Amino acid sequence: MAIVDTLREITQRVENELKATDTSAALDALRVTVLGKKGELTALLKGMGQLAPEERPKVGAQINEVREHLTNLMADRETAIKKAEREAALKAETIDVTEPRKLPRVGSAHPITLVMDELIECFSGLGFEVMEGPEVELDHYNFELMNLPKNHPARDAQDTFYMDDNIVLRTHTSPMQARAMLTRKPPIRIICPGRVYRADELDATHSPVFHQMEGLVVDENMSMSDLRGTLEAFAKKLYGNDVSTRFRPSFFPFTEPSAEVDLTCTACHGKGCRICKDTGWVEVLGCGMVNPKVLEMCGIDSTKYSGFAFGIGLERIAMKRFGITDLRMLYEGDARLLSQLR
């Protein structure tokens, strides 16, 4: 048979066989048979010695042409097979993504910490620095410098735990006002979050241990409207722009004038509901202008400087925020409750 015929026969046969080849292994075998060192085309090239010299270039070119053609065909086939094989492999690895699995446990900060951190963020943006101090406190700071001398009747309102005649468990974070004024120079802008203590039996709404955050600003020409501006900024950050504040006259020995501050009830947006007892307002904190007597006792010239202070109860905010109905839930440490927080 003429070489040309042999080449045609090989080409035809391989083309047919390729169509039926569907694995990489079969393709490799075919490649070896046809194109390998001992393959049919190689054999044809080797056999060219028997041809007349003038025919050799022509036949050589014909063989190489076929070789190139078949190589390309095989490469195409290989791509197709690899693709099919990959798809089959992936299909075999398919998992049931809908099977349920146990969720990893994720921890959480305590509700009070969450609220405290939120408040700290609000106020530090306004230039307030966090200051911390002792929970077992001198009567001097807790009461006397707060304009509550010994035997002052207002002391009764704060059922105090005493360690001895001069040492108490702080009944509020206000003593930090005195500590700040005695150690810093105006302008002073501080917040003091922390634990405070009152001799109240634990029930759904009272706890002998709870948390407050004191705020204090001392500077020149401070006024009640600066106080209100600061508290509104905080309220809007915490509860949104449609919340406003209401100031009611009140009394604290260490501020004058003093005010209780209500915020728009967020449950009913001020329309009145069960939570706000139909008033549209919820009481959140007490505040006022620092009593000049307190400034003087703490070494600040009250003719030059004035200041304002506020004290926020964190439990009340946490209860509202997380829908907690019983204060005891905060101190039980029940993992089933705490793990509901995000």
Next chain:
Amino acid sequence: MKLAMNMIREYADIPVSPKEYESRMIMSGTAVEGVDDISGGIEKVVVGRVLTCEDVEGTHLHQCTVDVGGEEPLHIVCGAPNVKPGVLVPVALDGSKLPGGIKIKKGKLRGMVSEGMLCAATELKVPQELYPSVGDEGLLIFNEDYPVGSDVRPILGIDDYAVDFEILANRPDCLSAIGIARETAAALGTTFKAPDTSVVEAGGNINDEVSVRVDDYEGCPRYAARVIKNVRIAPSPMWMRKYLHAAGLRSINNIVDITNYIMLEYGHPMHAFDLSKVRGRQIIVRRAAEGEKLTTLDGVERDLRTADLVICDAEAPTGFAGIMGGEESEITEATTEVMFECASFDRTSIRLSGRAHGMRTDASGRFERGVCAATVMEALDRACHLVNELNAGDVVSGCIDLYPNPKPQQTIVADPERIRIRAGVQIPDQAMLDILTKLNFEVEMADGKIIAKVPAYREDLDGEADICEECLRMYGYEHIGATPLHGLTTQGGVSPMKAMKNRIGKILQGLSYLEIMNFSFVGVKEIAKLELPQDDWRMDPMPIRNPLGEDTAVMRPTLVGSMCKTLSYNMNHATEAANLYEMAAVFDHHNLTEEGLPTETQTLCMGSYGEDADFFSVRTAVEAVLRAFGIQCEVEAGGEVYHHPGRCAKLVRGRQVFAVIGEVHPTVRENFDMPKRAVIAEVNLQQLLEMGKPMGEMKPLPRFPAMSRDLALVMKETVLVGPLMADMRKAAGNLLENIEMFDVYRGAQIGEGNKSVAFSLTFRAADRTLIDEEVQKAVDKVMKVCAEKYEANIRG
């Protein structure tokens, strides 16, 4: 303090609704807790006359016709035994309301139409002291004639509101109807009308009746007395009973009621003595003498302290001044002559006596908060005016009034401009003057300053800031604007300790730890559950002098007890596994600060139990926390007595202990009722803050390849891997980059009591690729120290 709204109206008009009144008072500085309808919400209950009344056979019912002033009488079925024709009774009409929200509607009873209900006193909730004839059983039958169809509420004295005021600590003057009326008049712009204090005297001379001596004017700055003869004890009139009732006071008789009424009206506690029982007809106010005793009205015999201020007759103490009277001189039905006492006592003295003897009365509460001496005589005269009005006796001419050191009137000078700055509200000068005048100050302007003479009863005021508040609260807090903070900019931010706590919280939360908060005080018993030796300082924690109870009596010296309690709670409440942490102070009063306060050390306590929890899971969590602050520690075996002795360790660097970790000792677990094993760790945060570096640094990654060698060493079980690895590290020299333990094998092949521990050592040089020889040299050194010091040899 509850007051009938009509009582306040006696002294100031209230031309607004109760709800509006409440809000106006709150916004001007008098807190109101609530306003109660004294009738309990009664509506459409009228006077009716029973016309006919027929028994319904076989029942206790009666079929009645009742005239309520309408065109036709009503048909009403009634079960009361005392119903009969002709009586006047309260009739609840169709659509009426009774106390407690009960609604009465026309209906049928046993087939008989009933167009309303005849009411009993219990159904209308009318107290007997208001309407004595109400009786306990059956229908309320009116004892006087009233027009049929008229509202029963005014007849029964319940057509009023009780306002519950919450009086601020600085305003004892408002613990009275006239105090509230003064605030009311100022807040509503109406006029205050002072009560009538004129007295008709019946002759005689008080000095012939009684003598008074005050030995201690510090304790009793003012003492006034008046005498009533021919006393006619009788019930008080309806109007007085009504007001007393609304305030929660029981009506006794005219004389006692007058003293209580004056307390409500003026805020002055008074005392009425049966003068015939006062021995020697003499009153002495003095401190008690050593060893004296006194039996108070409540029947308790009390040993007096020499600091107690007492009221004595010629022979002995008969009452605690300002707190409680004695039994002997009590007013009875037989009393014919009375001495009224109205005085002012030192509030600290009253407070301390009350505390010492465990007595607290309405009177002592008022004296503790401050009763104004200046108005004593006015109140006493008002009492005598009421004696005249009620015809309760004859007022003897003259009075005793011992007040040697009257308090001078106070004057405050205030700068209106400074007031405006402080208030942040542009209150005009004239408005300030008007407000102060309304509040009973005498004011004038001089040199642009307000000169304000303070009314005697306003003992709470003493400076410009107080005047600012008076003006602002009456001008209206709603005028306070909201200005952004001005002045120098300040740097906000958290404290270093808070920043550290935040970071630790984040790490632990990622490791599935939940934050808990426990009380800072615990019981001694809870600490004892930790089985600490008696001489451990934690067994002597700082006590609270007046704790709520045994369980909350001392400041906790460790967080471990609270943690064990919380772990136990969770184990016993169906929680399979939990990781908990708390960051709080522990208190040590054996180490005092410069100020003499106990040392408070912020501490982290972690507790963990459940399937995945063991010593190592907690130790690695602690190590992760320490690592975050650049602290790398060695593990040293041994911990606290409350730990499992074989499963506890300290994390140390040099001589410093950064953490203690251990499984809870089985005995301690039993003490706390912990059914599962648990691991607890403690970290001193104060120390971590001082030693730690909050931020790490980023070193460039190595450019040359590392070489690693694995070694499996067989050693005795007793060899501790931690120290062994420390020595391996030392021996390996500078080229060692890292050493890790990756397997521990125990089995017959290596012999009983042995373990095979596999390590992976990584070597690297920063400046070149290592060659085998230098690595082998290092490994040889490592093997040498292992063999010589620990008898740990290559597993062969």
